[in-house]
Amino acid sequence: MTTLTRADWEQRARDLTIEGRAFISGEYTDAVSGETFDCLSPVDGRLLGKVASCDAADAQRAVENARAVFNSGVWSRLAPSKRKATMIRFASLLKQHVEELALLETLDMGKPISDSLNIDVPGAAQALSWSGEAIDKLYDEVASTPHDQLGLVTREPVGVVGAIVPWNFPLLMACWKLGPALSTGNSVVLKPSEKSPLTAIRIAALAVEAGIPKGVLNVLPGYGHTVGKALALHMDVDTLVFTGSTKIAKQLMIYSGESNMKRIWLEAGGKSPNIVFADAPDLQAAAEAAASAIAFNQGEVCTAGSRLLVERSIKDTFLPLVIEALKGWKPGNPLDPATNVGALVDTQQMNTVLSYIEAGHSDGAKLVAGGKRILEETGGTYVEPTIFDGVSNAMKIAQEEIFGPVLSVIAFDTAEEAIQIANDTPYGLAAAVWTRDISKAHLTAKALRAGSVWVNQYDGGDMTAPFGGFKQSGNGRDKSLHAFDKYTELKSTWIKL
Numbered sequence: 001m002t003t004l005t006r007a008d009w010e011q012r013a014r015d016l017t018i019e020g021r022a023f024i025s026g027e028y029t030d031a032v033s034g035e036t037f038d039c040l041s042p043v044d045g046r047l048l049g050k051v052a053s054c055d056a057a058d059a060q061r062a063v064e065n066a067r068a069v070f071n072s073g074v075w076s077r078l079a080p081s082k083r084k085a086t087m088i089r090f091a092s093l094l095k096q097h098v099e100e101l102a103l104l105e106t107l108d109m110g111k112p113i114s115d116s117l118n119i120d121v122p123g124a125a126q127a128l129s130w131s132g133e134a135i136d137k138l139y140d141e142v143a144s145t146p147h148d149q150l151g152l153v154t155r156e157p158v159g160v161v162g163a164i165v166p167w168n169f170p171l172l173m174a175c176w177k178l179g180p181a182l183s184t185g186n187s188v189v190l191k192p193s194e195k196s197p198l199t200a201i202r203i204a205a206l207a208v209e210a211g212i213p214k215g216v217l218n219v220l221p222g223y224g225h226t227v228g229k230a231l232a233l234h235m236d237v238d239t240l241v242f243t244g245s246t247k248i249a250k251q252l253m254i255y256s257g258e259s260n261m262k263r264i265w266l267e268a269g270g271k272s273p274n275i276v277f278a279d280a281p282d283l284q285a286a287a288e289a290a291a292s293a294i295a296f297n298q299g300e301v302c303t304a305g306s307r308l309l310v311e312r313s314i315k316d317t318f319l320p321l322v323i324e325a326l327k328g329w330k331p332g333n334p335l336d337p338a339t340n341v342g343a344l345v346d347t348q349q350m351n352t353v354l355s356y357i358e359a360g361h362s363d364g365a366k367l368v369a370g371g372k373r374i375l376e377e378t379g380g381t382y383v384e385p386t387i388f389d390g391v392s393n394a395m396k397i398a399q400e401e402i403f404g405p406v407l408s409v410i411a412f413d414t415a416e417e418a419i420q421i422a423n424d425t426p427y428g429l430a431a432a433v434w435t436r437d438i439s440k441a442h443l444t445a446k447a448l449r450a451g452s453v454w455v456n457q458y459d460g461g462d463m464t465a466p467f468g469g470f471k472q473s474g475n476g477r478d479k480s481l482h483a484f485d486k487y488t489e490l491k492s493t494w495i496k497l
């Protein structure tokens, strides 16, 4: 438990050395082109450092190295118990560097330091160790064959994995991929978002320090349309795992078809409904969860509870509770340990969020909380947590993923209507139901087209349960042993006895 104050964090921020180079074959290296881009902090707009702007030439180098080390077997054929030990060392190095990594994450992305410290870095370390711990406890299969045949069903690493991740939980999303990808013996080329590349770059060196052979984990910072596209089109990348928007996810499917039909696993966007029935067991708890579901991580959460569906008979009592609860979520300097809402990731994202607030007004929704940019004098990108009442599900703010702290409140009269509204978006990532009626809870949960459904809570889950989406929220699952399916191929071997 750290006792660092805001002044301590600010001092550390001034003293911090920023590594912005790519990491290929165990060494930090400039982009082949020598190009860099500016890495700005959303906390106050300051320049954190220059970051290598990788492109197709760097992707070529990284994939060649990743392939060579994969073929050598030094990691891919290492005994699972040894890979396990190495992954656990990698995880413990993240924990040893928790303050440094948390500071990098907060400066780069704008999230509160308390969250980086207590959620992002520990969660990332756990994703690595959980997968590592599992890998020597998995068994392959012997098929039910005729007497004179032996049929072995085995899993093999796919080879070279390209991993493209977003900026909202930069380290955590990367480690949800790295845990199972590395534990199963693959080589990885990781492309962090250009908006938040710093922690991915930093942990590459920690991987080598942990004993992961050079070349097994490579990190290529840069833009999506340059290095991201090059990785996705590369003929020698076997599998591409992605977390990000639905728009780019669709593009990656095209790149796969245009190149080598690499396996594509997509964790994409969401517009999750949070359904509160009149018989919710605890309206105060539901209101606090609704506020947290839209304000946590500045609303930049794929599973943000961005549509609050409230049974009409309780709306007039419930909505004031939500408005009150949201007052506890106040944007402030992310380096202050008391801050629970930080800055939006950059000016572009802030302007996107503000334009959705504008759309809410012009479509006739009623603003009942927030609605403005604040703390502009800091040079940072802060927007008040915002609530629109009187939203119809057809409005732009109810249909599109805003990826900011903007909540749409939609009234309903019956369970059937709630389910119809809940399912009426292109997305299907998550949903929540609040009711004390166990049958209604189960029946509603079954009817919701979503990868995760929470009952009488919002945002539960840990490494033991799969996470991912229905519909245009993606395919495949992160976390749990199901994630291993993405990183392995099944082989059937028939032996005549």
Ligand code: NAD
Residues within 6 Å of the ligand: 164, 165, 166, 167, 168, 169, 173, 191, 192, 193, 194, 222, 223, 224, 225, 227, 228, 229, 230, 232, 243, 244, 245, 246, 247, 248, 249, 251, 267, 268, 269, 270, 301, 302, 303, 401, 403, 429, 468, 469, 473, 474
């Ligand atoms: P994004 O799709 O814009 O970018 C994601 C990554 O793709 C970035 O690294 C980006 O550089 C790269 N990219 C962009 N264009 C590319 C191209 N043409 N080829 C290859 N790569 C390209 O998403 P974002 O704005 O970084 O992240 C926010 C999105 O992520 C939201 O939609 C959110 O819901 C989603 N998300 C989903 C989950 C999940 O588990 N389902 C988790 C977190 C975030």
